[in-house]
Amino acid sequence: MSNETKAPGQIVGILLGVVVLVVVAIYLLAKLATSGFDVNAEVMTKEAVAARLKPAGESVASDAPPGMKTGEQVYKAICITCHGAGLAGSPKFGDAGAWGARVAKGWDTLVLHALQGFNAMPAKGGAADLTDDEVKRAVAFMGNAGGGKFTEPPVGGAAAGAALDPAVAGKKVYESVCVACHGSGAAGAPKFGDKTAWAPRLSKGLDGLLASATKGLNAMPPKGGFSGSDAEFKAAVEYLTSAAK
Incomplete structure (x- = not known):
């Protein structure tokens, strides 16, 4: 008789144990699912979010006044996308072997190709807001790194005025x-x-x-x-x- 009276109690205990396990499992799954969203206020400021949403290729070079970017700034902001790794057939930055044939064509041809586009490269590398002189500075910067001896158009000052x-x-x-x-x-x-x-x-x-x-x-x-x-x-x-x- 005593065994019969204990059976319902055991069943209730087992059910309670199952309920507890289910609750714990749900809690752990919820914790795991939301763990990637545990961020602090500092990284969620408008400035921080805006910085992470900047278009690919945009860099500190964009802080320079219009027309005043150096060849290195233009390269790091735009040209590095392809020339940094030699993508789409572009000569890799600093690779004298790849740049040799280009440099041999002369300054005017290199500039013309950069301004108007050549093969897979769009005009001005796709950065239509660059001035011609900014593109020329980038050409000189990259060409010189590949063995050329070009002179970048000056940025600002009296020398730039004379060039105009x-x-x-x-x-x-x-x-x-x-x-x-x-x-x-x-x-x-x-x-x-x-x-x-x-x-x-x-x-x-x-x-x-x-x-x-x-x-x-x-x-x-x-x-x-x-x-x-x-x-x-x-x-x-x-x-x-x-x-x-």
């Missing part, structure tokens, strides 16, 4: 972009210095010629494909026309 002289700027734009057609008279372009070929163009006056060149004419795309400032492009037009007078 219209005659100097016009010649640089011509040699980096316009020479592709005007150097040989390709695609119907009037050849540099050919007074006869330039005569009917010059009759339009500088303003008319500049307007046509800016919009594009016949086989020539707008601004001849030049992606720099209007002031630099105007300087190039003046340089071309002055050579034909």
